Amino acid sequence: MLQYVIRRILWATVMLVTVVALVFVIFFVLPGSAGKANESGYSPLAVKIAGKRPTEATIKAITKRLSLDRPVHEQFLSYIGNAAQGDLGYSYQTEEQVTQAVLRRLPPTLSLAFGASVLWLLMGCTVGVISALKRRTLLDRSSMVLALAGVSMPVFWLGLVMVFFFDSNLGIYDTGSYAALTSNPIRWLSVMWLPWLVLAILYAAVYARMVRSNMLEVSGEDYIRTARAKGLRERSVVRHKLRSALTPVVTMYGLDLGLLLGGAIITESIFNIPGIGSFTVTAILQQNLPVILGTTVIASFFIILSNLVVDIVYAMLDPRVTYS
């Protein structure tokens, strides 16, 4: 088991470095201006990074800081070196350290991701299990129709409709008035419940269908027949089914959570939540390269981390895994 974990961690690190390298290539090398200078003798990349009104001093500072006059691999190494120490660069447009800026935007994203995920896990698994146990009844059929609807609704559509309904129409919701959990919990809850719901509906629908399908598949397995043949009560038989059917859900959950931690871009934008997702959108619109690079690295980090955790947790849940 320990060997497995260590192997996984090593691979994850390799992955992370590779992803950062790729991102680096996309943003710093592909534009074609790496190591070159334009007519005025400045690196075009430095000019871009400097923002809307670049001064000569700024451009020179950028060039030096990012080693833009150096060969590409040196630039990359210096970036990696800094990133490993937690320095993701400096945003000249907004005049702040990228790392600090991202960390500031992390809590709202965490709130959104974890809150929604608890909600969708509860909703999805309950509906899925009950539907499977009461297969082909009205309850089953209607919840699967609802699940289909949930899966089909685009997040942006549902989000906007909800905002329209609860904010404009009913006036009981105030979009964009986010407050941190630590500073104003009541306000926090009153703002977060709707984006949680919107995000959760989609995922709950996906999970409900998957859990139902898993449960039905497991029901046909020989070991369930053995459980009955032993004389187990039906509720113990159901427990056996759950053990098999819900284990893949853990994997899915980890991966979905990882993706969301990188920023639920659409939901955050619609509900004006100051998280990493909306930060990324702003940066893209402003062509703020250091921030774009920084948020991409953060998002990749979370995805790789969640993959790693999921692999390890799955090995703990499925005894067949580690021994392969």
Place this chain on the structure above:
Amino acid sequence: MAAEVLLEVKDLKVHFPTPDGVVKAVDGLTFSVSRGETFGIVGESGSGKSVTCLTALGLINRDQAQVSGEIVFMGRDLVKLSNEDLRPIRGKDLSMIFQDPFACLHPFYRVGDQIIEAIRCHDDMSKKQAQERTLELLSAVGIPKPRDRFRDYPHQYSGGMRQRAMIAMALVHNPSLLIADEPTTALDVTVQAQILDLIDRVKQEFNIGVILITHDLGVIADVAQHVMVMYAGRAMEIASRDEIFDKPLHPYTWGLLESIPTVDAQIEGLVPIEGAPPSLINMPRGCAFHPRCPHRFEPCDNERPALEDRGGGHPESCHLTANDKAAIWGKREAQRNKVAS
């Protein structure tokens, strides 16, 4: 001294309505099993052998299946019992083990825990006591180092060990009757012999009854005392093991015996029974086997032959007279022995 009759099946019919028609998986089965004997049920896939036993335990889809007839076990008709009434019998008085022991054990629970669960669902033992009993049983079925093996998962066991564990699990409450549905089909030959030995030993030691379902006549020859030959959901004949092999009274059995290649025979090819088993939805009129029977005559495609004991304690369902049968089998056997020499 007559042995105690444990299971009596009377005119059992198990039909499954489907959109394509009614599947007559079992169509009028009558037999009985006594304590201390191994009752073999032999037949091809789809002959209804497994469905019969699954119906006894109530493990078929009871909402869909139409079951008629009786399965009397220790004085109670299992067909009439509800699921709640059957549950206390399953795994306690009547146990069943299945074909593929790998698929039959839950992959995520330790083997020891699964056996403990089997113990504690019918008995209020403490976990510690249940654990001791489990170790006892694992040892009794021949699993080496039970204390270590107890904590293992199914995938860490070999095929033979898994089946032994299944047998242990089936025996925790000293059932009166053990049903083994093709217990050795998924195992290799050497392990097969060990498992059959184990089942036999268990039967003698605990004085229980065993129903052994198989498609392998060799297994029957080895361990069974009585045999029922099934075809298309019906019983073709029921006899003692020796009678089945020496004096079979049904053309289907003749065909089965002839299809077995013997070690000393020089043959050009295997001798199958011509044709294929009928669709259980569209059964032929009269005798189920007649389309493939080389000896069919007038009544065969019209009148279904009843399973009757025409003397000698050997019920069979065929219209041929006893004399005809003796003559035909005599000839066929002679032919077979000629080839063999």
